[in-house]
Amino acid sequence: MLPLNELAVVLAAKNLPAECLQCALDIIGPHLGVDRCFLYVRDPVQGRGRIAFVWRKRTTVPDPRHDWQDDTGDLPQEDPLFRAALATQPSVYVEDVTQAGPEVLNQDFERRTFGHRALVHAHITAGGQLWGILQPCVFDAPRPWTPADREYIEGVILLILPSIQAYMHTLGKV
Known part of the structure; x- marks a missing residue:
């Protein structure tokens, strides 16, 4: 089965949204051949989010x-990638964190918080609101996407x- 078709089947399953989202990461991470892939989910009404789902190669x-945290305070000030996500700008593909300029990312923040070398900051949006961020990444070397x-x-x-929105509704967050 083609990777997106396989993903669509998993997400359409009658499982709980949380199970579907974790299964999705279990497909996405290996397909991309990354070291880690996580999903940040967000309640756009409350301006709160969390990294809720993670797939790790090792x-x-x-x-x-x-845990849940406000994401409208200091985080957008410190993290240009998050600021871009909140503004529903296109996803950002970073081939080498050490070569990216400050208009793209805050190298010190990325090193302290995540430690990755290359990443995708994929913005999941609808209706001008941020619902989530998918972040596949690698640690040891640059990665051309x-x-x-x-x-x-x-x-x-x-x-x-839709699975993120269903997950948020099961939590009573939106």
């Missing part, structure tokens, strides 16, 4: 999950949005 890769990677990720963010 257990030695850091797990960044955290191919046209096929980009096409896949852009397809993923369209497919995953």
